[in-house]
Amino acid sequence: MRNMNKRKLILALAVIFAVNIGLISVFKVVTGAGGAAYKRGSSGDTVKEIQTRLSQWGYYNGALDGIYGSATESAVRRFQKANGLTADGICGEKTMEAIGISPGGEDYSNDIALLARLISAEARGEPYTGQVAVGAVVLNRMEHPSFPSTMAGVIYQKGAFSCIDDGQFDEPVAESAYRAARDAMNGWDPSGGAIYYFNPVTATNKWIWSRPLIVTIGKHRFCS
Numbered sequence: 001m002r003n004m005n006k007r008k009l010i011l012a013l014a015v016i017f018a019v020n021i022g023l024i025s026v027f028k029v030v031t032g033a034g035g036a037a038y039k040r041g042s043s044g045d046t047v048k049e050i051q052t053r054l055s056q057w058g059y060y061n062g063a064l065d066g067i068y069g070s071a072t073e074s075a076v077r078r079f080q081k082a083n084g085l086t087a088d089g090i091c092g093e094k095t096m097e098a099i100g101i102s103p104g105g106e107d108y109s110n111d112i113a114l115l116a117r118l119i120s121a122e123a124r125g126e127p128y129t130g131q132v133a134v135g136a137v138v139l140n141r142m143e144h145p146s147f148p149s150t151m152a153g154v155i156y157q158k159g160a161f162s163c164i165d166d167g168q169f170d171e172p173v174a175e176s177a178y179r180a181a182r183d184a185m186n187g188w189d190p191s192g193g194a195i196y197y198f199n200p201v202t203a204t205n206k207w208i209w210s211r212p213l214i215v216t217i218g219k220h221r222f223c224s
Contacts, residue, residue, distance in 0.1 A: 038091040042068040120177035121163035130217040133191040135184030194222035
């Protein structure tokens with residue numbers, strides 16, 4: 001009897017082990033190696049953000065309801081095809097990064113979105129290099145002792161950017177601005193370390209002309 005109970009215990013432990021292994025495998029498929037993945041059936045604020053960004057770029061025209069349905073999946077597939085990604089309709093690590101949502105943290109994602117909005121408002125129609133340079137100026141200011149140390153602090157600093165006051169900051173964000181924001185935050189600085197820029201055709205502040213010129217990109221002069 002004792003040997004039979006022992007065999008039953010071993011069998012039960014083996015079954016539990018097998019079930020756990022199966023659950024771990026399923027978890028890996030769902031989350032992916034780099035973090036959470038979103039696919040049909042997912043829901044929540046992150047899914048709503050995915051929908052919002054894809055809608056802004058013209059890939060998605062459904063409801064911004066935070067539900068990852070067939071329409072969201074199709075939009076993700078189109079975005080993936082357009083950006084050279086595996087078109088599986090699943091928002092894994094690479095797709096999330098391409099969209100501008102960092103699997104590593106919500107703060108990074110929010111900074112990308114905020115910087116992209118500023119770039120779109122300030123440099124819409126400028127060469128792509130010029131858009132990245134505008135983003136770099138914001139990041140350079142964050143490192144400079146004369147400016148706030150946060151993204152929001154720099155962008156919303158009173159009088160810093162005219163787009164905050166004239167309403168352009170609230171306009172739809174250009175897709176290229178998200179790419180430019182990511183490139184700037186990844187270290188590309190076409191401005192050469194500038195902390196100011198201006199359009200000489202529209203500038204009304206005489207003081208800005210006193211700043212040493214570093215480089216001109218498109219319509220903007222980037223200065224130290």
